[in-house]
Amino acid sequence: xxxxxxxxxxxxxxxxxxxxxxxxxxxxxxxxxxxxxxxxxxxxxxxxxxxxxxxxxxxxxxxxxxxxxxxxxxxxxxxxxxxxxxxxxxxxxxxxxxxxxxxxxxxxxxxxxxxxxxxxxxxxxxxxxxxxxxxxxxxxxxxxxxxxxxxxxxxxxxxxxxxxxxxxxxxxxxxxxxxxxxxxxxxxxxxxxxxxxxxxxxxxxxxxxxxxxxxxxxxxxxxxxxxxxxxxxxxxxxxxxxxxxxxxxxxxxxxxxxxxxxxxxxxxxxxxxxxxxxxxxxxxxxxxxxxxxxxxxxxxxxxxxxxxxxxxxxxxxxxxxxxxxxxxxxxxxxxxxxxxxxxxxxxxxxxxxxxxxxxxxxxxxxxxxxxxxxxxxxxxxxxxxxxxxxxxxxxxxxxxxxxxxxxxxxxxxxxxxxxxxxxxxxxxxxxxxxxxxxxxxxxxxxxxxxxxxxxxxxxxxxxxxxxxxxxxxxxxxxxxxxxxxxxxxxxxxxxxxxxxxxxxxxxxxxxxxxxxxxxxxxxxxxxxxxxxxxxxxxxxxxxxxxxxxxxxxxxxxxxxxxxxxxxxxxxxxxxxxxxxxxxxxxxxxxxxxxxxxxxxxxxxxxxxxxxxxxxxxxxxxxxxxxxxxxxxxxxxxxxxxxxxxxxxxxxxxxxxxxxxxxxxxxxxxxxxxxxxxxxxxxxxxxxxxxxxxxxxxxxxxxxxxxxxxxxxxxxxxxxxxxxxxxxxxxxxxxxxxxxx
Numbered sequence: 001x002x003x004x005x006x007x008x009x010x011x012x013x014x015x016x017x018x019x020x021x022x023x024x025x026x027x028x029x030x031x032x033x034x035x036x037x038x039x040x041x042x043x044x045x046x047x048x049x050x051x052x053x054x055x056x057x058x059x060x061x062x063x064x065x066x067x068x069x070x071x072x073x074x075x076x077x078x079x080x081x082x083x084x085x086x087x088x089x090x091x092x093x094x095x096x097x098x099x100x101x102x103x104x105x106x107x108x109x110x111x112x113x114x115x116x117x118x119x120x121x122x123x124x125x126x127x128x129x130x131x132x133x134x135x136x137x138x139x140x141x142x143x144x145x146x147x148x149x150x151x152x153x154x155x156x157x158x159x160x161x162x163x164x165x166x167x168x169x170x171x172x173x174x175x176x177x178x179x180x181x182x183x184x185x186x187x188x189x190x191x192x193x194x195x196x197x198x199x200x201x202x203x204x205x206x207x208x209x210x211x212x213x214x215x216x217x218x219x220x221x222x223x224x225x226x227x228x229x230x231x232x233x234x235x236x237x238x239x240x241x242x243x244x245x246x247x248x249x250x251x252x253x254x255x256x257x258x259x260x261x262x263x264x265x266x267x268x269x270x271x272x273x274x275x276x277x278x279x280x281x282x283x284x285x286x287x288x289x290x291x292x293x294x295x296x297x298x299x300x301x302x303x304x305x306x307x308x309x310x311x312x313x314x315x316x317x318x319x320x321x322x323x324x325x326x327x328x329x330x331x332x333x334x335x336x337x338x339x340x341x342x343x344x345x346x347x348x349x350x351x352x353x354x355x356x357x358x359x360x361x362x363x364x365x366x367x368x369x370x371x372x373x374x375x376x377x378x379x380x381x382x383x384x385x386x387x388x389x390x391x392x393x394x395x396x397x398x399x400x401x402x403x404x405x406x407x408x409x410x411x412x413x414x415x416x417x418x419x420x421x422x423x424x425x426x427x428x429x430x431x432x433x434x435x436x437x438x439x440x441x442x443x444x445x446x447x448x449x450x451x452x453x454x455x456x457x458x459x460x461x462x463x464x465x466x467x468x469x470x471x472x473x474x475x476x477x478x479x480x481x482x483x484x485x486x487x488x489x490x491x492x493x494x495x496x497x498x499x500x501x502x503x504x505x506x507x508x509x510x511x512x513x514x515x516x517x518x519x520x521x522x523x524x525x526x527x528x529x530x531x532x533x534x535x536x537x538x539x540x541x542x543x544x545x546x547x548x549x550x551x552x553x554x555x556x557x558x559x560x561x562x563x564x565x566x567x568x569x570x571x572x573x574x575x576x577x578x579x580x581x582x583x584x585x586x587x588x589x590x591x592x593x594x595x596x597x598x599x600x601x602x603x604x605x606x607x608x609x610x611x612x613x614x615x616x617x618x619x620x621x622x623x624x625x626x627x628x629x630x631x632x633x634x635x636x637x638x639x640x641x642x643x644x645x646x647x648x649x650x651x652x653x654x655x656x657x658x659x660x661x662x663x664x665x666x667x668x669x670x671x672x673x674x675x676x677x678x679x680x681x682x683x684x685x686x687x688x689x690x691x692x693x694x695x696x697x698x699x700x701x702x703x704x705x706x707x708x709x710x711x712x713x714x715x716x717x718x719x720x721x722x723x724x725x726x727x728x729x730x731x732x733x734x735x736x737x738x739x740x
Contacts, residue, residue: 064362064377087693088693089142101637102116103115123136132316146174149169175212182737193218193219194220209238224279226423229258235253253294254294260288262282272724282325285426307364312356312359316353320349321349323431325412331346345392346392360377361377372452381445386437387438390431397410401429444471450465460502474487488531490531497516507547510545512544514539518537520535521534537562561591563619569624594611606643608642609639635665636665656694663715666718687715689711692710701737703735704734707731715727
């Protein structure tokens with residue numbers, strides 16, 4: 001239940017703290033930011049300054065064009081390195097506690113954190129690291145992050161095939177020419193320990209080549225019995241000055257993760273049942289092994305003071321192997337009213353190779369008294385994904401490994417969710433029989449141009465368009481019959497325009513209105529066997545951005561509507577029941593309001609707050625109930641965090657903070673359809689969570705502690721069927737870091 005009094009109390013407590021006003025510092029033109037350190041083009045380090053929590057002054061790099069936040073007709077949010085450090089952020093869930101309307105939608109299997117925004121899932125196509133698409137089907141390591149950027153709403157003009165909710169860009173720490181670094185060790189609840197390492201410096205005396213290396217290791221158990229995880233992370237980068245106007249940045253990023261799959265339980269006939277929070281009901285020998293390697297080379301050349309070129313080459317590879325029990329209430333394994341669950345097994349392996357080339361030209365010029373800020377670019381992407389699916393047990397494929405059933409059974413075993421799980425009764429299995437190998441090569445090309453036209457300092461127009469072309473081929477090899485299906489090809493193209501009007505009565509206020517659209521590639525065929533065309537999604541956004549009190553307070557309000565008027569859904573023509581045969585006849589609509597606040601009212605004090613409302617419904621459908629809400633999306637989210645650092649006096653070096661979040665009511669379960677009238681939605685209440693942090697810096701040492709979920713709130717993360725996992729109970733962590 002939402003407790004607004006706690007939010008108000010925390011805000012009043014934070015605002016009543018007193019300290020001297022924030023010192024102002026005028027800094028020269030810079031080329032890079034490293035947490036709270038500012039460097040000049042010569043690599044010199046400037047004195048420490050107080051930076052705004054959301055870096056409202058700085059253009060988000062995910063926007064490509066370098067447009068300042070006040071000139072961009074779109075909502076943005078930036079979680080700076082200072083916030084990451086102050087809040088002791090360790091997971092994506094921690095990070096997104098600062099971005100209202102962008103949230104963790106689910107945690108399927110416990111080995112990933114699924115992100116959503118404005119009612120739309122933000123999958124791997126919407127998740128970027130250093131501007132390159134990043135596979136988010138595994139837990140993301142945060143120790144190497146310099147900042148995180150969110151560009152809300154449509155970004156199709158910049159990145160092509162992205163969903164309408166927005167994009168997330170994770171920016172890693174960059175090389176520096178001065179020598180330094182940090183080593184740290186974190187320990188916490190559930191036997192977690194995490195050593196980290198970060199070092200940077202120059203490779204030559206002339207300071208033409210700089211390097212940086214981040215690394216981390218994580219080993220942790222869980223509040224869930226039998227669940228454990230292990231991660232290795234390595235992030236090297238190099239910056240070379242190839243000339244007066246040319247720089248080459250080469251970055252590597254490697255993550256290896258192993259986790260016990262945990263698909264939860266506790267649903268009987270679409271009702272949540274009371275079982276212990278720590279009870280694990282998966283197979284203890286199950287695993288989800290995942291690794292991802294990305295190498296990015298970014299060449300930047302300044303043609304003049306006003307024009308520059310950026311050329312990005314990137315290669316990404318990921319490999320996952322899932323072997324575990326199937327989800328509860330799936331694959332025929334329905335949990336009965338007595339709690340009995342006939343568990344089946346699943347295995348899948350996925351490998352993906354991804355290549356990117358991207359060229360951007362940015363510049364400023366004038367036609368008479370009208371100023372232009374131009375972006376023109378092109379990108380080419382190539383995917384090749386290999387998915388190996390394995391056969392589970394069925395009436396035609398019996399399991400003979402259970403001693404209690406020598407005659408064979410069409411499932412693995414039976415457990416009862418109301419009883420403590422005993423892994424000693426398990427029968428370990430080395431593998432399953434392969435079923436299919438699906439190979440999907442995808443070629444994608446895009447070309448785009450946009451221009452920020454300043455008619456005066458008060459009236460500006462951002463207009464642009466992108467053309468995207470995509471060629472998708474699907475090849476299926478069936479191991480059971482040793483045959484290949486006929487190749488299926490889909491050729492898709494779309495134009496993605498954006499136009500936005502910006503009115504700025506003063507330099508501290510900006511009012512904007514934007515129209516944009518994006519496209520969503522559809523799978524399946526129409527009733528005639530032809531590939532479906534993409535769905536075109538229209539988005540309208542209106543907002544106001546404000547700077548107050550000498551840029552000590554930033555307040556933004558955004559209102560939006562997103563409409564998919566040609567949603568792909570199963571075709572019912574001629575009594576069809578094949579879910580792969582579809583028609584573009586449905587419609588969904590997402591409407592919402594977002595409020596973002598960030599403030600540095602006094603030296604040492606940072607406040608971040610926000611609220612969002614979103615309602616996403618089926619407007620037209622031949623399958624779902626018109627007017628019903630889509631699953632997983634909370635109507636309300638809110639956040640309020642405050643951190644105070646003593647910068648003088650006997651308490652100098654001490655800091656403390658509170659992090660408050662509210663995650664609103666939403667639905668799990670399955671939406672009722674005409675074909676499945678027994679499906680039901682499961683309403684989940686919203687919940688409030690408070691975390692607290694305490695840190696002390698003495699000379700080169702920093703001691704940090706954090707208490708999360710202080711009130712031990714019990715609620716659930718939603719999976720993609722009708723299976724739920726409880727959130728973590730009250731837990732703590734402590735870390736010590738040495739800076740050199």
